[in-house]
Amino acid sequence: MALTVLIVDDSEDDHRLYRRALRAADFRLVSALSAAEGLARVEDERPDVILLDFNLPDMSGLGFLGKYEGSGQTSAPVIMLTGEGNESVAVAAMKAGASDYLVKDVEGGYLRLLTNVVHRACAAHEERMRARRLDKLNEAILGTVADGIVGIDADGRIRFANSASERMLLFDLNQLNGRHLTELLRQTDPRADWTAHPLSKPHDGSASVHRECDLFQRAGGTSFPVGYTASPLDFEGDGRYGWVLVFHDISERKQAEEELIKTARYDTLTGLPNRLMFQDYLSKSLARVARNQQHLALFFLDLDGFKAVNDNLGHLAGDKLLQLVAQRLVKCVREGDLVSRFGGDEFTIILEDCDAAKLVAFAQRIVHELEEPFNLDGQIAQISASAGMTLFPECGCDETTLIQSADAAMYKAKKSGKNGYGLCGGLESILNSLR
Numbered sequence: 001m002a003l004t005v006l007i008v009d010d011s012e013d014d015h016r017l018y019r020r021a022l023r024a025a026d027f028r029l030v031s032a033l034s035a036a037e038g039l040a041r042v043e044d045e046r047p048d049v050i051l052l053d054f055n056l057p058d059m060s061g062l063g064f065l066g067k068y069e070g071s072g073q074t075s076a077p078v079i080m081l082t083g084e085g086n087e088s089v090a091v092a093a094m095k096a097g098a099s100d101y102l103v104k105d106v107e108g109g110y111l112r113l114l115t116n117v118v119h120r121a122c123a124a125h126e127e128r129m130r131a132r133r134l135d136k137l138n139e140a141i142l143g144t145v146a147d148g149i150v151g152i153d154a155d156g157r158i159r160f161a162n163s164a165s166e167r168m169l170l171f172d173l174n175q176l177n178g179r180h181l182t183e184l185l186r187q188t189d190p191r192a193d194w195t196a197h198p199l200s201k202p203h204d205g206s207a208s209v210h211r212e213c214d215l216f217q218r219a220g221g222t223s224f225p226v227g228y229t230a231s232p233l234d235f236e237g238d239g240r241y242g243w244v245l246v247f248h249d250i251s252e253r254k255q256a257e258e259e260l261i262k263t264a265r266y267d268t269l270t271g272l273p274n275r276l277m278f279q280d281y282l283s284k285s286l287a288r289v290a291r292n293q294q295h296l297a298l299f300f301l302d303l304d305g306f307k308a309v310n311d312n313l314g315h316l317a318g319d320k321l322l323q324l325v326a327q328r329l330v331k332c333v334r335e336g337d338l339v340s341r342f343g344g345d346e347f348t349i350i351l352e353d354c355d356a357a358k359l360v361a362f363a364q365r366i367v368h369e370l371e372e373p374f375n376l377d378g379q380i381a382q383i384s385a386s387a388g389m390t391l392f393p394e395c396g397c398d399e400t401t402l403i404q405s406a407d408a409a410m411y412k413a414k415k416s417g418k419n420g421y422g423l424c425g426g427l428e429s430i431l432n433s434l435r
Helices: 012-022 035-045 061-070 087-096 109-144 163-169 251-265 275-292 306-313 315-332 356-371 399-415 425-434
Strands: 003-008 027-032 049-053 078-082 100-103 148-152 158-161 209-217 223-233 242-249 296-304 338-343 346-352 374-376 379-381 384-392 420-423
Touching: 003 012, 003 035, 003 109, 012 027, 012 109, 027 035, 035 049, 035 061, 049 061, 049 109, 061 078, 061 087, 078 087, 078 109, 087 100, 100 109, 148 163, 148 223, 158 163, 163 209, 223 251, 251 275, 275 296, 275 338, 275 346, 275 384, 275 399, 296 315, 296 356, 296 399, 306 315, 306 379, 315 338, 315 346, 315 356, 315 374, 315 379, 346 356, 356 384, 356 420, 356 425, 384 399, 384 425, 399 420, 420 425
Parallel strands: 003 027, 003 049, 049 078, 078 100, 384 420
Antiparallel strands: 148 158, 148 242, 209 223, 223 242, 296 346, 296 384, 338 346, 374 379
């Protein structure tokens, strides 16, 4: 299809020259003898390129460009034609929006260049329009992607962010631009050195980085967990690579993982650590106290009279009783000691770095606390407890031996009439020597 060329010039002689110069090319030529007529022709003809004289009777070529730019019709390149071979005129024309310019020399040499300049201006304009369409497409894509996308240059500074990033980070783009990545990213381990992070290092663009979990900081200082992939990008085309981070908020996933961990390691009824966590904690506690040459006391407790409450008042009352027992036991221990529900109506207590001479008083306090009446939503229940105590390293140096020793001491208390405590043989000897 022939390109439509609009010629805006007040000289009919110049019009004839332009037509003669362009006759060999497949152009459709449209004429206008004033700026006002040219602007009207723009709206009617939708030209592919405009040849514009700098000096027009009703307004200058710069004035025409100003109205053309402001009309919303700027879909065609403008080539400024001027008889003033002045660089400042050319600069002013280009700043005003002209795509190119030609100086009308008296020898008419510019006319020989005119066809090539028109083709060149059209090709350059089409390339700009294509790039603009791509930019708009990219912007539309970035705007609709649910994941956050942030561009980081080779110096670690944010160069762009999509709207999802702005929503998640509670920053707008102006607030994000120019910030260093370290103002945004936090590692889950606060002791970790930033210089050891893979995104902190210069790179050659040959590899991507995938992180399962880091923390991004929102406006206001709160953080949230993210997983992301960072792909290399050369922003300036100079061989210095930055990153494009595509990230997503994994708060729900992390919360679900924490719930699974809690379910696996904590008793759902009482909120206390369960048998699995007790065993793991005991193993680590023994390693600590052995290293520090300290004592560790292990208590096993069984509730006396729990079955009667369960049978007479119902399972809901029994569950409530277990919850209240757990609360009382936690109040009796120090921060750092462990109370766990071993199973059913059995509980365990681990005391690290304990004083053997004070264990009897502690056991008496536990027994006394649990014989106080319990209010089970308006129904009063009274129970007691039998406790068994053992001591590391005197009564055993491994988990199995200590658990068996505490369990045997607990049954010893039950056989002695319940509502009391029993001591393993080694602990009983130690306490006798202290008297």
